[in-house]
Amino acid sequence: MIKVKRFEFNTTRANCYVVSDETKECVIIDPCAEETYEREKFIQYIHDEGLKPVRCLLTHGHYDHLLSCDQVRDEFGLLPEVHHRDKLWMDRIEMRIEEVFGEGGFKYDIVKPEHFLQDYEVITFGSHYLITLHTPGHSPGSVVFYCEKEYIAFTGDTLFRQSIGRSNLLFGHDEALMSSLEYITSKLPNDCIIYPGHDLESTIGFEKENNPYLKKHLVVLTGAGISAESGLSTFRGKDGMWNNKEWEYLASHEALYNDTQRSLDFYNYRRKRLSEVEPNHAHGVLAELEKEYRVSIITQNVDDLHERAGSTNVLHLHGEMRKVTGSKNPNDPKCITEKPLEEPIFVGEKAADGSQLRPFIVTFGENVPNITQAERIIDTADIFVIIGTSLTVYPANMLINPYLKIPRYIIDPSDIDRSNFSEFDPIFHVISEFDHIKTTAVEGIDILKEKLKAL
Numbered sequence: 001m002i003k004v005k006r007f008e009f010n011t012t013r014a015n016c017y018v019v020s021d022e023t024k025e026c027v028i029i030d031p032c033a034e035e036t037y038e039r040e041k042f043i044q045y046i047h048d049e050g051l052k053p054v055r056c057l058l059t060h061g062h063y064d065h066l067l068s069c070d071q072v073r074d075e076f077g078l079l080p081e082v083h084h085r086d087k088l089w090m091d092r093i094e095m096r097i098e099e100v101f102g103e104g105g106f107k108y109d110i111v112k113p114e115h116f117l118q119d120y121e122v123i124t125f126g127s128h129y130l131i132t133l134h135t136p137g138h139s140p141g142s143v144v145f146y147c148e149k150e151y152i153a154f155t156g157d158t159l160f161r162q163s164i165g166r167s168n169l170l171f172g173h174d175e176a177l178m179s180s181l182e183y184i185t186s187k188l189p190n191d192c193i194i195y196p197g198h199d200l201e202s203t204i205g206f207e208k209e210n211n212p213y214l215k216k217h218l219v220v221l222t223g224a225g226i227s228a229e230s231g232l233s234t235f236r237g238k239d240g241m242w243n244n245k246e247w248e249y250l251a252s253h254e255a256l257y258n259d260t261q262r263s264l265d266f267y268n269y270r271r272k273r274l275s276e277v278e279p280n281h282a283h284g285v286l287a288e289l290e291k292e293y294r295v296s297i298i299t300q301n302v303d304d305l306h307e308r309a310g311s312t313n314v315l316h317l318h319g320e321m322r323k324v325t326g327s328k329n330p331n332d333p334k335c336i337t338e339k340p341l342e343e344p345i346f347v348g349e350k351a352a353d354g355s356q357l358r359p360f361i362v363t364f365g366e367n368v369p370n371i372t373q374a375e376r377i378i379d380t381a382d383i384f385v386i387i388g389t390s391l392t393v394y395p396a397n398m399l400i401n402p403y404l405k406i407p408r409y410i411i412d413p414s415d416i417d418r419s420n421f422s423e424f425d426p427i428f429h430v431i432s433e434f435d436h437i438k439t440t441a442v443e444g445i446d447i448l449k450e451k452l453k454a455l
């Protein structure tokens, strides 16, 4: 019977495990004690239990998982072992530690491996063995140590309880991480206990059900059409607000700064109007889909109907009507606050930086600060859906990644016009690949739901 002792060490709260069995032999995984009291506690445990460490294993080569390898070497004569593809990290480990602790700030020896682990290398201790499963992505040589006899896996920084490791560090790789996660969750049984590199243990089955990163990523771009059915007028189209030249002017950067009273009246009207409407069935279904998918909503809408329906991950391209900010630095987080929709914004009312309070809205003539973030979200989509906005005008036309081979849907009652695009533009062909659900958002959302089920 395996006994797993977990320690949480150093400022990153990394886990160090001592894995022993009835023979009293043990392996040490990720020795990462930093402070003296942490180091003492660790050694004390091994002595108190009468254990004999036989291997010192690293789940990967990041500095926060190997800070007390010197202690393991000095006390037990063991050198750390890491997968050979994390030699890349081992070659830079002094540099990395100096970066974090400052020059001379780390007072122990940095001990490097002499033996590197291979894929499927078997590590025996006592009457048990662990298999080394190569799971790159968080780092090139990240591994999972798996005990198939007792369904226990040490997943390092690849899979956490309800989260996953980062792939945006040096040598990280997003797609590799995703396929490693797929490998782990399909290879290991549901009742396998996972012991991650940070945070508490879990099981594969629990993670399959509850880890948002193991679900398919459904990215939904929504526009005015979805809010129209809640009673908010669309800004384009034949009944659109924007046909009214006066309103178009009042929503501009120019009016906000030179004709502030009238522009604020206009926004106060729209804020009040928003407080009177409710999310509709389409908003509701998108929120519900979070049970089965990791849903990212990117919206052109400034209303908060997605949030009110229960969606938890909404990126607003054009700002948020329920928020206010300062006129001087509208994107300064210190100035952005919520203000109840029924409360008007007055001329003379100040933001935190002392400038005139204004709605947190991207007006005509201002940049769209979140567009790059939106592109990044779309690049990781498994399924892409557009609701209530034209596919062929900004911003949707900017946000289609033509190189992804994924299912794409659009719910919109109007025809799709490809005439803006040359046939040499990669997007020209992608547009034809969209499954067009040619109806309103409220009616189309149930059709979409059925189609997603059939995927």
Ligand SMILES: [Zn+2]
Pocket (backbone or CB within 6 Å): 060, 062, 138, 157
């Ligand atoms: Zn790491």
